[in-house]
Amino acid sequence: MIIDIPTNSDFSIHNIPFGIFSTKDRSPRAGVAVGEHILDLAAVAELDVFDFNSAVLEKDTLNDFISLGKEITSKVRKDIQHWLQDDASPLAGKPELFVKQSEAQMHMPLHVGDYTDFYSSIEHATNVGKMFRDPENALLPNWKHIPVGYHGRASSIIISGQPIHRPKGQTLPKDAEKPVFGPSQRLDFELEMGFVVGKDTKLGESVSTSEAEDYIFGLVLFNDWSARDIQKWEYVPLGPFLAKNFASSISPWIVTLNALEPFRVEGPEQKPEVLPYLQFEGKRNYDVSLEVALAPEGGEAETICRSNFKYMYWNMAQQLAHHTVNGCNINIGDMMASGTISGKDENSYGSMLELAWMGTKPIKLKDGSERKFINDGDTVIMRGYAEKDGKRVGFGEVRTKVLPAK
Amino acid sequence: MIIDIPTNSDFSIHNIPFGIFSTKDRSPRAGVAVGEHILDLAAVAELDVFDFNSAVLEKDTLNDFISLGKEITSKVRKDIQHWLQDDASPLAGKPELFVKQSEAQMHMPLHVGDYTDFYSSIEHATNVGKMFRDPENALLPNWKHIPVGYHGRASSIIISGQPIHRPKGQTLPKDAEKPVFGPSQRLDFELEMGFVVGKDTKLGESVSTSEAEDYIFGLVLFNDWSARDIQKWEYVPLGPFLAKNFASSISPWIVTLNALEPFRVEGPEQKPEVLPYLQFEGKRNYDVSLEVALAPEGGEAETICRSNFKYMYWNMAQQLAHHTVNGCNINIGDMMASGTISGKDENSYGSMLELAWMGTKPIKLKDGSERKFINDGDTVIMRGYAEKDGKRVGFGEVRTKVLPAK
Numbered sequence: 001m002i003i004d005i006p007t008n009s010d011f012s013i014h015n016i017p018f019g020i021f022s023t024k025d026r027s028p029r030a031g032v033a034v035g036e037h038i039l040d041l042a043a044v045a046e047l048d049v050f051d052f053n054s055a056v057l058e059k060d061t062l063n064d065f066i067s068l069g070k071e072i073t074s075k076v077r078k079d080i081q082h083w084l085q086d087d088a089s090p091l092a093g094k095p096e097l098f099v100k101q102s103e104a105q106m107h108m109p110l111h112v113g114d115y116t117d118f119y120s121s122i123e124h125a126t127n128v129g130k131m132f133r134d135p136e137n138a139l140l141p142n143w144k145h146i147p148v149g150y151h152g153r154a155s156s157i158i159i160s161g162q163p164i165h166r167p168k169g170q171t172l173p174k175d176a177e178k179p180v181f182g183p184s185q186r187l188d189f190e191l192e193m194g195f196v197v198g199k200d201t202k203l204g205e206s207v208s209t210s211e212a213e214d215y216i217f218g219l220v221l222f223n224d225w226s227a228r229d230i231q232k233w234e235y236v237p238l239g240p241f242l243a244k245n246f247a248s249s250i251s252p253w254i255v256t257l258n259a260l261e262p263f264r265v266e267g268p269e270q271k272p273e274v275l276p277y278l279q280f281e282g283k284r285n286y287d288v289s290l291e292v293a294l295a296p297e298g299g300e301a302e303t304i305c306r307s308n309f310k311y312m313y314w315n316m317a318q319q320l321a322h323h324t325v326n327g328c329n330i331n332i333g334d335m336m337a338s339g340t341i342s343g344k345d346e347n348s349y350g351s352m353l354e355l356a357w358m359g360t361k362p363i364k365l366k367d368g369s370e371r372k373f374i375n376d377g378d379t380v381i382m383r384g385y386a387e388k389d390g391k392r393v394g395f396g397e398v399r400t401k402v403l404p405a406k
Numbered sequence: 407m408i409i410d411i412p413t414n415s416d417f418s419i420h421n422i423p424f425g426i427f428s429t430k431d432r433s434p435r436a437g438v439a440v441g442e443h444i445l446d447l448a449a450v451a452e453l454d455v456f457d458f459n460s461a462v463l464e465k466d467t468l469n470d471f472i473s474l475g476k477e478i479t480s481k482v483r484k485d486i487q488h489w490l491q492d493d494a495s496p497l498a499g500k501p502e503l504f505v506k507q508s509e510a511q512m513h514m515p516l517h518v519g520d521y522t523d524f525y526s527s528i529e530h531a532t533n534v535g536k537m538f539r540d541p542e543n544a545l546l547p548n549w550k551h552i553p554v555g556y557h558g559r560a561s562s563i564i565i566s567g568q569p570i571h572r573p574k575g576q577t578l579p580k581d582a583e584k585p586v587f588g589p590s591q592r593l594d595f596e597l598e599m600g601f602v603v604g605k606d607t608k609l610g611e612s613v614s615t616s617e618a619e620d621y622i623f624g625l626v627l628f629n630d631w632s633a634r635d636i637q638k639w640e641y642v643p644l645g646p647f648l649a650k651n652f653a654s655s656i657s658p659w660i661v662t663l664n665a666l667e668p669f670r671v672e673g674p675e676q677k678p679e680v681l682p683y684l685q686f687e688g689k690r691n692y693d694v695s696l697e698v699a700l701a702p703e704g705g706e707a708e709t710i711c712r713s714n715f716k717y718m719y720w721n722m723a724q725q726l727a728h729h730t731v732n733g734c735n736i737n738i739g740d741m742m743a744s745g746t747i748s749g750k751d752e753n754s755y756g757s758m759l760e761l762a763w764m765g766t767k768p769i770k771l772k773d774g775s776e777r778k779f780i781n782d783g784d785t786v787i788m789r790g791y792a793e794k795d796g797k798r799v800g801f802g803e804v805r806t807k808v809l810p811a812k
Binding site for chain 2 (some may be wrong): 113114119140141142145146148149150151152153154155156158164165167168169170172178179180181203204227230233234235236237238239240241242245246247272275276277322323325326327328329330331334406
């Protein structure tokens with residue numbers, strides 16, 4: 001190994017995720033995470049080792065790199081894996097190609113054209129249905145037939161580390177006749193994963209479930225920030241809007257679908273049988289351990305949720321097939337998020353709404369304080385990794401501090 | 407006048423709308439519509455008459471031109487108005503600057519980053535509420551307090567003239583227990599106007615109603631295609647998705663807010679009083695006559711709806727103030743549509759759903775056929791213009807033919 005990779009690193013030789021970073025002396029460019037370092041792909045390109053137009057590696061997003069197609073981008077990943085393990089490789093003896101992550105600034109790795117959020121965890125949809133509708137009929141009639149989704153705001157997707165301000169908006173206080181305006185009192189996170197579209201379609205084209213993975217470049221952790229009180233008042237009949245579009249935070253490294261291949265698992269049984277255009281052959285899901293930690297201002301981070309991406313009822317291929325079955329066109333860089341990922345156990349729920357069950361079961365923190373929702377000064381950290389047979393492929397984290405309303 | 411403008415042209419000297427066009431011999435570039443011609447702005451720029459970087463006029467979208475700011479873009483419009491009326495102007499004696507519209511191809515004038523659709527006509531919201539919910543309580547409790555809106559799909563916004571295929575999708579037939587898959591049986595148009603964001607904000611910033619017009623570059627006609635049967639089955643609880651995102655069609659010429667200034671009118675009274683952040687000083691609306699015509703395959707176009715933009719309950723400034731009040735950032739080129747614009751009269755309803763009242767009052771066409779929704783082979787044409795004191799400012803049309811499902 002020509003660079004030291006700590007045991008248990010998310011960014012092992014099996015991972016090789018792509019991102020955009022900058023350093024004091026050079027503007028944003030492409031890199032891959034390797035242990036505690038970043039391999040500077042723009043610098044590697046200067047060694048003339050790539051047989052494609054490597055100008056795409058000097059851009060401030062990965063869109064043009066991704067648009068080279070998986071044949072090329074997968075080969076880049078494999079080449080890097082080989083080079084890192086070969087003492088006679090073009091990267092050997094060139095420490096200047098490696099930047100310490102602690103000395104780099106990460107940037108939004110994509111220009112996101114459109115963003116779609118799904119609602120594909122049956123446990124989450126059931127919990128929300130129990131709380132807001134009918135505990136006996138928690139799932140709506142369409143839920144097991146459709147990977148329910150809606151359009152979100154692409155402009156406000158931000159990178160880990162960028163703080164957000166508590167959003168202001170209209171809410172209807174309990175028993176009030178008129179709405180009021182002010183800072184949200186029920187700010188929440190949603191633990192999700194987002195996938196990045198890696199191939200365009202034209203308007204009118206559809207992508208089948210069997211082709212879908214060819215259209216997915218990779219995944220990130222996704223915190224779909226939500227203001228529950230704003231959402232409750234605004235969301236009928238056309239869905240969530242200002243309750244969501246003030247910010248969604250993503251982790252900076254895009255872990256490729258290739259890297260996740262060893263971690264495939266069966267998904268939950270789908271019953272009743274789904275329509276033919278939604279049927280998927282093979283292992284539907286990926287076993288990715290997920291957790292959410294909360295750090296109060298000046299305090300220690302505590303894990304408040306442990307979930308897993310394998311709980312998804314609908315998988316990414318089904319989501320993409322559904323999204324395009326009407327001919328809706330997709331573009332490289334589009335982002336599609338899973339919806340909150342909850343499991344069966346109470347500590348696996350992927351939002352404060354569920355963890356504290358609408359405020360009826362506040363979470364106790366070690367400093368003695370309680371949380372029904374997220375306070376000003378709190379930092380929410382999501383982490384995720386897959387591990388099997390000694391191989392670890394991780395996502396790093398998405399970390400966001402909540403500042404008071406402006 | 408150095409070019410002939412027919413009386414009653416939408417593209418009078420008072421208009422000067424911007425668009426992107428191409429000709430056989432030259433790629434897409436910026437132009438303004440003047441009568442039956444297009445003034446080629448890229449060619450005008452070669453005369454060295456502009457004191458800004460005129461490379462923005464040679465781009466295939468107007469985003470960079472708009473980003474120059476209204477101080478410059480408004481001056482360009484005014485200069486052109488003067489030059490067209492001045493026989494000694496830089497444009498005089500240069501017929502090569504003018505291209506016949508019939509010999510040009512129009513293109514999407516914008517890269518649309520994000521698209522938002524509002525629901526701001528009280529007559530439309532009331533009609534839909536009567537049909538689908540409770541005739542006695544047609545409006546939901548939030549409607550008069552919030553300019554209700556939701557995110558739409560930016561990628562599938564297309565230009566007038568581009569045909570669409572009838573979308574396929576899941577629907578739940580009447581009295582059926584299971585959904586079926588196939589072409590939509592209830593394809594509909596929605597008569598809307600869309601405005602184009604002309605100035606960026608940063609995440610966390612808000613735009614007040616009094617500042618909002620500074621952030622609006624101009625308007626287009628907007629056909630928000632809808633598949634009612636898909637919508638009915640999918641839309642709870644997160645709003646319309648595949649029922650809308652297969653296509654939205656816009657007219658090619660962006661009519662500036664400046665050009666519409668003479669046509670300001672009062673809006674409907676807003677009662678109860680709206681929250682302070684939504685209050686708007688002055689004349690809220692614009693008097694723009696709107697109509698929808700339907701042409702069956704091989705048949706004549708017949709007007710089936712006459713409405714007006716002045717009916718809007720919430721205006722654009724209120725929509726934009728609401729959209730950004732939580733800090734959601736907007737970008738140049740973003741599009742925000744009004745929602746279906748219906749009036750009080752039955753012939754002013756802006757969708758087939760309302761015109762044929764859920765299929766109970768089919769529309770009779772001159773060829774003897776009836777329409778509950780839109781048939782394959784039908785062409786839907788929307789037109790709009792403002793007229794006052796002999797001045798006419800029009801939008802031209804958005805025309806879309808519906809082809810059979812693929």
